[in-house]
Amino acid sequence: MVSTSDLRKKYLGAIGATEEDMEIALAVREFVDREVMPYRQDLDGGWHRDEKLARKTFHRIHQGLVDIGYQRASFPERYGGLGVGGITSYMIREEVSR
Structure with missing residues (x-):
């Protein structure tokens, strides 16, 4: 399991990047590890x-x-987004693209 310090x-x-940014990236990484990686062969050539x-x-x-x-991470909160900044958006995309 990857820790926040490993992501740092x-x-x-x-x-x-703040501790909150790291926690968001870690949550996305854990989602990908749990919900994407075990099933990637279903997509890759599937x-x-x-x-x-x-x-x-x-x-x-x-x-x-x-x-x-x-999908709504980088949209402003007033429009229903999470309002994360550019750094966090980058980290989220990086984790999903693994």
């Missing part, structure tokens, strides 16, 4: 083997990202 090392160049399974996996992962607020 990874994002050492992210000047201005469209050729079992399209139905690939679609089901894609939609489940997408809904999970919606549930944790990924």
Whole structure:
């Protein structure tokens, strides 16, 4: 399991990253480890083997990202977003793209 201090090392160049930013990145990382990584083979080439399974996996992962607020993370709070800054947005995208 990755800790906040491990993420701090990874994002050492992210000047201005706060402890809250690290906690958000850690939560996204844990989501990806739990909900994406075990099923990535369903997507990676899965469209050729079992399209139905690939679609089901894609939609489940997408809904999970919606549930944790990924799509609205960088939108201002007044518009229903989470209002995270550029550094946090970068860290979130980095963790999802693993």
